[in-house]
Structure formats: C-alpha cells, structure tokens
Amino acid sequence: MTILETAEFGPVARPAEATPWRNRSTSTLTSIGLASVLPVVLAFLIAMHFAMPGATALVAVFVPLQLIAAGTAATFVGGRRGIPDAILTVFVLVLVLLVAVVLGSVLLNLIRKGIHALSIQFLFYDSTYVTSATSLDYGGVFHAIIGTLIVVGIAALVTIPLGIGVGVFLTETRSPMRGPVRFITQSMTGLPSIVSGLFIYAFFVLSGFSKQVGWLASAALLLLMLPTVARLSEEVLKLVPQDLRSAAMALGAPRNKAFFQVILPAARSGIITAILLGLARIVGETAPLLMTTIPGDATNYKPFSGLMSTLPTYIYKWVSAGSEIAVQRAWGAALVLLILVGIIFTLARIFGKQKF
Amino acid sequence: MTTDYSSVTNVAHDKSQFRDGVEAHLEARNLHVWFGERHVINNVSLEFPENSVTALIGPSGCGKSTFIRTLNRMHELIPNAGLAGEVLFKGENVYGPNIDPVNVRLNIGMVFQKPNPFPTMTIRGNVLSGLRLSGRHSRNEDELVEQALTRASLWNEVKDRLGAPAGSLSGGQQQRLCIARSLALSPSVLLMDEPCSALDPGSTIRIEETISEISQSMTIVIVTHNMQQAQRVSNQTAFFLAEDNNPGYVVEFGETNQIFRTPRDRRTEDYVAGRFG
C-alpha cells in the first residue's frame, strides 16, 4: 500500500503496486495456493494408486476435491458468502477446459493422422487407378479439390447476387412483405442439409430432368447458403448510415446507382464477410452431396455431366472402402478440407476488420 | 507545461471547516487513480462528516464519478484500474488486506445516473434485491419494503402495485425505486452519481427532498453538474478540476455557502460564476 506523499501537480507515473484490492493476508494466500495445487496432486496420486482411467479420476476425484478446496479458500476471503462463487468458478473453468481439450483433440488428431497422406502428389493427382490397397505414394485428392471448388463456386456465383438482392429488399424498400421475408429467411437457416439434398434429388433426378451431376450439388448448397448470406447482408446494409444514402440522393443519383456506387462500397467488407461465412458453412457439407453427386476417381471439370468428386464425398467414399490405407487417405482429405475452411475463415476475419 | 498552482491551498485538512466535534465518517487520503498508465485523479484528500451532504462539482471529465467509485470499491471492477492512497470508513481503510469488498458496498451504497431497476423483477423484488443479492434475509420483508419506499418518497405511488414490473414506472419513479433499493440495505453512506441529470424538474425536486430527509441519518456524497442543486442540498462542496490532459484534483473544498459566495480560489470563482464549464 503506497501513499504518495509528495504530490506533483502534473501526471504521476503509476507505481508498481497500484492494486491494493489484490493484497491478501498470508493466511489467505496460503489457502489459495493450497487450493490450486493440492487437489491436482492428490487426485493424481489417488488415480495412480487405484489405477483409475483419466476420465474417472477427473470426475470422481479431482472435481470434488477441487470444489472442497476452492470453497474452503473462499471462506478465507469472503466468508460463507464466497462459497457459491468458488463453486461457480470451478465449474466454469472445468467446463471451459473440457471444451478446449475437445477442440485440441480434434485438431491434433486431424493433423497427426492426416499428415501421413499429405504430400505434393496427394494434392495434385487424382484417384485414377487407385484402389484401397494402393500405397499412399500414388494418387491424391486433386479431383476432389477441383470438384469442391467447382461445386461451391457455382453455388456462390448464384447465391451472392440473390443474397444481396434479398438484403437490398429488406433494407432499401418499404415493402410490407419485409417482416415475413425476414422471418422465413431466418428460419430457413435451419434447413437440414439432408432435406436440401433430398429436395434437389427428388425435384431434378427423380423427375428425370437430370442425372446426378455437379450442378445439382451446387443447387442443394445454394439452398443452404442463401439464408445465411441474405441475413448477414441485411445486417451489414442496415449499418450503413442513412446520411450516406441521403447524400447520394441529394446529388440526384437514382436509387440503383446510389446503391452500387455509394452503399455497396461502404458495406463492402461486411458483405465479403457474409459471403465467406456462407461459404465456410457449405464447404464441409456432406449429406446433400451424397444425394446429388456420384463421386468418381478422375478429375472432371464439367458440372453438367459425369461423376463429380468433392472433398466430403471423397472422405465418405474412402472411409467406406475400409482398409487402413483408405482411411488414411480420408484423413488426408479431411486435413485438406480443414485447411480450405481455415483459409476461408481467415479471409473472412481479415476482411471483417477492414473499414472499406 | 507550466500551470499556476500557487493559489491552491490544501483546505481539506483544516478541520475548522466543519461543525465542531464532528468526526469524519468517510475520508479519502492522498488518493491517486490510474486507468492503465493514465493518471486521472491526483492526490485528492477529502473528509465527509457524518450525516452531512457533500456535493462534488466541476466540469465534465475531471474525475468526479471515478472518484466516488473508489469510495465503495467499485473502481476495481474496471479492467486495468489502479489506485494509491487510502479510503477510511469509520477509521478503517476499506482497501485493507482481507477486507471483503462486498461488506464495503453493503455499508456504502450507490445510486447511478441513469435509473437502472432490474427489469425482470417486480417493484417489491427490486427493493429486496439488495438483500437477496448479498444473501441476507429480513424477518419482516413487507415492513422493510414499506420503510424503504417511504424513505424514498415512493410508497404512496406504488403501494397498490408492488407486484408490477419495475419497467412500468416513470423515470423519476424508477430512480426513487433505485434509491429505495439502496436504502433497504441501511447503508451508513449513500453515494449518488448525478442522480437527477436524466430526470425532469419535478422528479428532481422530489429526489432533492428525499436527500434532505435521509441525510439526517446517513452521510451523502453527491456528484452534480447542477450548481443550484449543489447549493440547495449540500452542506459541503468540493470543486474538482482537470486541466489540459492533466489528472483531476480538488481545487477547493469547504462549506457550500463559502464556496459559492466567497470562493477563495480564482478558478472556483470563475466556475461558479459560469465563466467556464
């Protein structure tokens, strides 16, 4: 506790000890220290002695011990009042830790198992002539990457103008239909991906209009991407200040020119984020692709005919093949998929931060 | 950066300012406050006698609100907050090791600028919320609710609808509800941060009347931009000032009449005459 006796009248630099509320008596400090360390050590020792598996030790031994320890330490600080606080803190931290562990496990395992298959050849060759026994030195996911890019690309090309169009309708018009459109579109974000695939399959394939080809997958993905892009565009366009619109109109610009030359550029970074987030959502979808395309082994650049492989269907196909090498290929493809999603996500973050 | 500080006199420690024999109930000694590295309050020492009303006046941004938040240990809830000096309540430093901030706040209550009753609770629930939040119980809750609302001059208006949601009250009523909420805890000190600035003149008068009444049994520190209000309700006034980018400090502190009629410092005189602020 520092009392600065000599008052200078200009600003004084903050001393090293400027948080008196953090001072605790030795007894409190000891109890906090013990409460942080003792349960872990005890739980560890008990688990070792009884040869308990990790999860049991965690739940049955560590958590109760930690709760008791934290509660006791809390009484030193705040009396009986402090006990619920301690319990809350322990629970929150334990749950947060568990979520972090799960995420870590997914990422680590993905990298560990996928890295085996990953190589330049894996990225640039397709699976022609590859069987479930072929060594990992041959074949790759090139056709799947191309397929994903084509299918997602077509979906994006159609969805973007449509989604922005809905956003324009919701923000630039005074139509009484705005409420219903907004409500329905928001509810559409919950369309199960399999229903989307089922619909496109029934609408186009069962009716005989088309075989299972690439662009059908794009149609199914469109149904999933459109509500997200529409909703986010609306939010972004709403944020553009009314003054900008008024200024453009006062200069005599017709509404459409005002939109393209003033409003859209102002909302550009937000719109790009909306698009990227919509993309990230559909890139990893499997169910609709399973129903609208048939994965193949050769690279196919034509969305209107032939077998079209995509990363998710590639994974599905090779997991179904069953052999250990086949599964390794699947993991490799999963890693490639994750990297792709990661790139899209990072781009979304970068653009999201830019102010025009 | 040369500023003329020669006329500053450290008035606070001159006990002859106060009523004879009255001990300081709440006292700040050599208080410094930082936000991160920025020094915002510079060596403030003030004494608040028991059962009196002290007004803190000064232009916006000179640290008055920050200052009162150090008195009930609300300041430390802000990230990167820093503090040096002491705050003594009945002689005990509230920042001592092992003092529970919750206990401090139960003794030193606070009313905020914007009325903030809890929207999910009824009127009755709001009055009792202080008890529930601190885990205390009262043997007769109805009596407590009536007492608190009466002291806050709100009882007659709401006695028939204690079960109504707090949001159904007008702004002035909501603020009086917040006062009742704080009073239900029977604090010895009540801090008020511009309690009337968001209200209409009618509500302002009601609340000033409330302040006069409750100040007979508790110490009140009120931050206000309204100099007429300061003159109406307070026994002492402290004038805060912050120049350029310098931290805020107390220019002058004394009996309200003296501050407003015969200020000792040229800057105080300028401020109360409305020449700046």
Place this chain on the structure above:
Amino acid sequence: MLVDGDKITRVDLFASKSRRGDRVFFGFAKAAAYFAFSLVFLVFIFLSWRSASTFKEQGFSFVTGSTWDQATNTFQIMPMLVGSLVLVVLALIVAVPSSIAVAYFIEFMAPARIARWATNVVDLLAALPSIVIALWGAFVFTPVAASWGRLLNQYFGSIPFFKNEVDNYYRSPFIGGWILAIMMIPIITSVSREVISRVDKELVNASYALGATRFSAMRRVILPTARGGILGGILLGIGRGLGETIAILYTINLIFHVNIVRILENRGGAVAPMIASYYGEAESKAISALLAAGVVLFGATLIVNMFATYIVQRSEKKMAS
C-alpha cells in the same frame, strides 16, 4: 465555374432512363426476396406431394410403427424419431451447461486478450465441417467414450439407463449424444455470449453496488435478463442437432427398435442419417418413404427454428427498450 462553351446536357425532368434502371434494380431485389421466401414452401410442398403415397399407404403408423421392410412395403420411422429426440436430450445435458459456462467465462471472467482468443476458438469450432468431427468421432472418440460407458455400467449398472445386456459399448446413443453435444456447443455458446454481452452493464454494476457476489449477480440478474436469448440459442442448437447427418451416421447404429433407456447399448436411431443410409438401396416405394421422412424432419426443424427466431427477436426487442 461554368464558362461559355461548356456543354452540360440538361436532364429533362421526365427522362425515363434512371427510372428504368431503378425498376430493374428493385425488380431484381423483389424477385430474389420472393424466391427466398417461397423456397421454404416449395421444398415442403414438393416433398409432401412426392411422398403423399407413403402417408396414404402407411397412415398414422408411419410415425408410430417400428418396421422398415422394403419387401413388405412397410415403412415406419418411429425408432428414428425417438432416437433423434434421445440424442438431442443427451446432447443438451452436456451442451447447455458447457455453452453457458464458456459464454460466462468469455464475458465476465477472462481478461480481454483471452476472451477474444476464446471467441475465435468457439467460432472455429462452429466452422469445423461435420465430416471432420464425424471422422474424429468414429476413430478417436468412440473407443474413449465406449470405455466410459463400460465404467458407468460397472458402477451404476443397476440403474436402467446404464444397463447393457449386450456388452458392446460401441456405436451407442451415449456416444452419439457426446458427438452431437460437440456440434451444438458452438451455436449455443455464440448466441448466449452475444445475449449476455448485451445485458446492460449498468444493471451488472448496480447489482455489484448492492453487494452482489459473482454468483448472485449471475443467478439473479444476468441469467434472468439473458434468459430469452439463451433459450433461443438452445433451440437453434436443437435445430442443428435434429438435422445432423454424417456425424451421427459414423457414430451410432441405426436399429429399427425403439430404444429410449438403454443408451449404453449399440442400438439407436436418428432420422437424418437414416435417410442418407437407406437411400442407396431404396426403390420407388422406399424412396417415397424416405421423402416422407424428410418431410417430417423438415417440419420438426422448421417449427423449432421458427420458435427460436421468434424468441430471440422478442428478447432483443425487450432488451433494447
């Protein structure tokens, strides 16, 4: 400044060029909006029409019976419906406390840098493609969860929930529930965090000024105020859980036998993976039945999502006032 000789074309007050541009522009916007609007109805009506024969032939037992047999043209999906519900309930038990805990941690406990990092991590979890989680679930998590199941049976086997007559702990609803929880946590956390952060800071300050502890402020002020939004988030999570296909397909067995209680045994069900799984070998009547199942699934998720949207929008309006 205009000089003689400058030619600025005067625009006739009634020139139609700009009006045409606007007509096209707003026409397109309207078309897009109406297209998006009608999609829901289009999908629902078309699928219903296409599967009408199933509903007619199977009648009510479509949703109350437990037989799926192409040979006898019997298609009944009750075990799948029940199974979906069981999985969602199991998932919620894990997901709701975890999500609220993470949201509370980010908004009220973590220092700024960690909070931002944690928010990014949650968003990353949301972006993980479900097939990636399916792979992890099938190959990494299943053995671990199966061992937990075995332990639960060992110590608590007298409780019906934890009985296992088959001694096979793989591909059980217990495991599926955990996987679904992992998929639901990001959504619920994200919405909860958003809602909790919108709770007026002045209210939280007021409660601390009244002597609240962390716990009592959370319990009596923050949670009640954010309750509506959190509920909306949970419903959105449920919507996702009902529609999840590949992650469940890879982690549980789909058995046409209603199983509510024996969650440790390797028989369960869920509508979405069932559709994906049986579509390969289905011929016309079976396909119609799968479409019918899709209609039921879509209907259920629509109701849940509409309810969720309504609740979230309403709670946002309440907090803004």
